[in-house]
Every structure is written in C-alpha cells, then in structure tokens.
Amino acid sequence: MATQLDALPQAGARLRLPAQGKSPGEITTLLEDARRDDVQWRAGRVAGFLFLGGEDVAQVAQDAYRRFSMENGLSGVAFPSLHKFETEVVQMSAALLHGDNAVGTITSGGTESILLAVKTARDRARALRPAITRPEIVMPYTAHPAFDKAAHYFGLTPVRTPLAADWRVDLAAYQAAITPNTVLLVGSAPNYPFGMVDPIPELATLAAERGVSFHVDACVGGFFLPFAEQLGRRFPTFDFRVPGVTSISADLHKFGYTAKGASLLLSRDPDIAQYQGFEFAGWPCGRYRTPNTTGTRPGGAIAAAWAVLQYLGEAGYRRLVARTLAFTDRLSAGIATIPELTVYGEPDMSVLAYGSPTHDITAIGEDLERRGWFLHWTWQPPAIHLMLSPGHEAIVETYLADLAAATDTVVRQALTGRERELVYN
Secondary structure: OOOOOOOOOOOOOOOOOOOOOOOHHHHHHHHHHHHHHOOOHHHOOEOOOOOOOOHHHHHHHHHHHHHOOOOEOOOOOOOHHHHHHHHHHHHHHHHHOOOOOOEEEEEOOHHHHHHHHHHHHHHHHHHHOOOOOOOEEEEEOOOOOHHHHHHHHHOOEEEEEOEOOOOOEOHHHHHHOOOOOEEEEEEEOOOOOOOOOOOHHHHHHHHHHHOOEEEEEOOOOOOOHHHHHHOOOOOOOOOOOOOOOOEEEEEOOOOOOOOOOOEEEEEOOHHHHOOOOEEEOOOOOOOEEEOOOOOOOEHHHHHHHHHHHHHHHHHHHHHHHHHHHHHHHHHHHHHHHOOOOEEOOOOOOOEEEEEOOOOOHHHHHHHHHHOOOEOEEEEOOEEEEEEOOHHHHHHHHHHHHHHHHHHHHHHHHHHHHHHHHHHHO
C-alpha cells in the first residue's frame, strides 16, 4: 500500500549544480519527465491531497499566482496589493463564518493555522491565568495531529479523549479530561477521519464556563459547510454564532479551491488575536513583527486566494457544494449496496470512511490500488478514506464498479482459502 508518510530528502548523493545552465525547453522536458509517475489526480484517481473545483477555477488561481509569484506578503507597505487581497479575503471569510468583529491572517496551510491557534491560546492563558505552568489541550481522539505538533513545539500537553460507539465525541469523557491546567479546548468541523461535525455548541460552552479558549478546526469544512447549510443540510452550528468559539481555522486551498499554500486563522476579535503574533526589536534593524510563524509569505498564494473567491462568489461555491453532496450521496448509497461494506458514522459532508465487519478491507484496498486508485486509510477502525470534491463526480460509477469487483475478488479468495483448509484439515 502507498504510504502517506514523508521522509527527509537525502543529501548523500552530493548532486552538484550543472556546470552549464539548461534551456527553458530542456527544463520543461525534465519537469514533465519527473512527474510521469505522479498520481493521476486530474483523472480523479486520488480522493485527497488535491481539491478539484474545475479547470476554469484552476486557471483563475494559476493566473493570479503567476502574476504575483515573486511578490512577498511579508510587507503590506511594499506590496499594498497583497495587503488589499489578504484583508478582503479575511473580511469575506469572516462574514461567511458570522464573525462580525473577527480578524485574521492568511497562513501557509491548515497546520500553520492550528499552530498559531495553539500559540494564541497558550499566550492568552499566560496573560489571563499566569498560575498555569503546565498548559494542556483537550481534544477528541479524531482531532488533527497538527494539535499534537503544536503542543510539541510550544510546550503544552495534548489530551485526547475517547469516542462513543457512534464514532462521535464522548461528551462525558471530554468534560472529565478538563483540568485547571487546560488552556485550550478543540472541536472539528468536520473531523477528518469520519467527516462529522463535532458538537461544537456543547464543547464551546464547557470552554466559556471556564474562561478557556476554544478553537474550531474547520480546515476541511470552512468553505463547504456554510454552503451545505444554505442548501438545507443540518449539523451542529460550528462558527462564530457559537458564543464560546474564540478562533477558527479554514483552508482556502481545500474546499476554497485556491492554489496550494493558503489557509486562514480567524480570531473572534482583536483582543484574542493580540496573542497571535511575534515581535522583536533587539537587533540593529529595529522592530520586527509578524502575525504568522513564517516571515516571507508567497504573494502568489495570497493573490490566488483572492482571485478564486472573487471568481466563484457565493453562487459558485453553493453550486459546487450542491454537486458534490449529490454525487457523494450516490457514492455512499452505492457502497452500502455492496454486501458487508459500511460507511462509519454519519458524515456531514463529502468526507467519509468505509470498511467491513467481515471482509478484509486492506485486501480490498490493495485490489483497488492494482486497479489504479491511490488510497487514503484510517486504521482505527480499518477503513478506506475518501475526501471528495467536484472533480470526482465523473469517477463515481467506475469507482463503485471497481470496488464491487475488488470486494468480490477478496471474498472469493477467502472462500477458496477456507476450502483449502477443509481439504487439508
């Protein structure tokens, strides 16, 4: 099976710069040769990593990125265009998530947004609850590993709480995990493994009662769920309408369909956001202040985010979400018709995991990989994971046919194996 883990590139070969530079044509040929073994994402053969909003959307993003690819988002004074783009993206996104007084910044991705949210909560607790010396984060078992990464980087203790039998948050266990050292509570909208929105109102109330920060990880759903709600889908309210929510992360480069390298961190108000940045003046060049963990920020990612939001507008996003929900429902129903396959939980959007109580789902997945599909997995429970965007609509019937064939193959092989056991025993 394909691995999702990345190793550090090795420098042992000591490859040197070419003695003479190559022509643009030669470089183009080398680039295309290098990508020959990459996953065939344009054909919809991978349900993750990439978010397919359509060639027209991709073209808008690529054109904007190219125009601003050399500019630096570090300085809005030098590049007022990027400052305008970022400000307007933050304002449009805050309005979408009902943040009347919200402020925010474009980050490099969901992990950086979460890192900043954790850093903000830690520093806010330092200011408001200075007696805490061993800060803790409480989150469901399904929360993204970026919270553990942030805890590792910033000196907090992560506490993951168990799930109930329906794969949702066990509220009693979550509440029991909160201690006087807790500085941040976390909920997901939706959680990545099962695509279900956590009970944000109940969790945020626990935080508000204790004066603790509460972060909603809407990296996956931030630009999908608002439009699903407009279309009549029902799930727990997750945005700034919930009083206890102090911050929200939402990835522009996921279901916002912008170029890679763009997420958002929004804080409910400037009083909360004041703990996000970093400032230093003790060097020859004077005041240095950044709102993000990075210094230089690619101008192309900021410009592309602005361009795509302008291009799609609310009607465009709503149209893409409606399409995606429709074929996701069709795919889920098709999975359910294959004997002994089941979707875990009750997904709220186009993210789901399916497995089997009786069949070897790993063997089924390996058969699917032989048929040309690149798979993502969950291991507790063992399941195949799908994150579907509009570009996957065309592959639904092919995928279901291959899944049925793969399941049949595995079932027949298992029967043959049992028959062999009967013969030899």
